[in-house]
Amino acid sequence: MREVIEAVAQWTMRGETFALATVVSTSKSAPRPAGAAMAVSTAGEAVGSVSGGCVEGAVYQIAQDVIEGGTPVLQRFGYSDDDAVAVGLTCGGIIDVFVERVTDESYPDIRTVIQDVQVGNPVATATVVEHDQAEMLGKRLVVWPTHASGTLGSAMLDHAVADDAEGCLPPANPK
Template identity: 50%
Template sequence: MREILPALERWYAARIPFGLATVVAVSRSAPRGPGAAMAVGSDDEVVGSVSGGCVEGAVFELAQEVVASGEARLETFGYSDEDAFEVGLTCGGEITLLVRPVTPETDPAFGAVAGSVAAGEPVTVATVVDGPAPRGATLAVWPETAAGTPGNVGTLGTTGLDVAVTADARGELALGASVLRHYGPHGERREDAVTVFLQSFAPPPRMLVFGAIDYAASVARIGDFLGYRVTVCDARPVFATPKRFPPGVEVVVEWPHRYLGSTDTDERTVICVLTHDPKFDVPLLEEALRRPAAYIGAMGSRRTHDERRARLTEAGLTEAELSRLRSPLGLDLGARTPEEVAVSVAAEIVALRWGGSGAPLTTTAGAIHPRATA
């Protein structure tokens, strides 16, 4: 839902009621995962998507109905028989949607949540999906240590339920996960009572691009497109200038290894080393390969890679640490231009994130969108 929040925040601030459809559960080869959202505002304006086009027409009507009635609805869409002209997913998967009306009265936390997400601050939104609690009721939960946040806003119906959900919401927020949980009406663990969807908005993952060469601008641009918070770092001020990079990309003038040593990374961080100069990339990779990251890739020829690997071995890196290095970085697409190379790098990052093979889909079998393992 992160990508449609600016429009929703604008509607909310103007007190324009809108219907918000959120994917809360999927099975088999569903095209969008939990948390995907679509909203319908005034004048039939639509933002977002929940299925890539299969059921959006039906969801549009549902969103209008819940705004008119003021009551949230839970709907499941499965396989559609094209010959019968049924509304459903042609991919054979199944999605369950919660469609609810949103106004300052029905969701007093929405404005604060949107503000936190826009500022890159972590927050989890808990919403009642089914059971004896009010469907569509929301509770926004911020980390206990977060300064300047409003504290929990909203309620799911009972104090016990709010307390239990708050503890789980903070745990899921640490993982950046969005899941369904089941509770008794007072917060006890029960599978047959209240179903709550916990949607976590962790800060965007970071992409660190080292080497302000022509390829860096394209990699930074596609990283921003994929939702990363991008930083480009180079020790050479003549190259590391903001005007060479897309708006919103942070540009740092510093020796790469010094900058990396002074910044935080986690298991979602992407590190792209484009310098292919030993005086820059060897000390940088020494630091990178010994810290948490989802992806560490380095540009260069196979000869450059072999020489770089030998230098890293001499520096004391183990085989386990060296095995984390993707070099030469990117998938074999035959890329030539900076833009094509950026696509190649992005494809490898996405494949690694979701466990994809990188092979053409025409040569594979089974579900196109397998259930995520992480």
């Protein structure tokens, strides 16, 4: 998120819709780690990288489709995947990329998360990236050291994820 934060902040401040592609899982010799991000604006500007250039073109197209249609997409790219080979992921690794449309409505805490990331305050975001019920995709829980906002669709799951995330976050910066 840090590598795309400035562009995302500008788009958000202008009230623009954009797509956020995030590497959510990797295996073998993946080109970028989980958490690597690429953002694409409605105007077509792209920032960040999910694969160091290997699959950015394909992810860019998925991002454009997600901006237009709104439905999040989880896409796997790997060496044995004909599409991945066609777009250049020949490193032998596998990456799963989640692409979602971001608006103030779909991510109500986006402005606070951006501000916290920019000033170095601890914050974590958990997002449902795979589920057999389409309406669950993209549900999100934002966690700070002292509280959480949003839902993953279940109070028990929210509590468990918030507890785990809070345990991984450093203490809040004193104001």
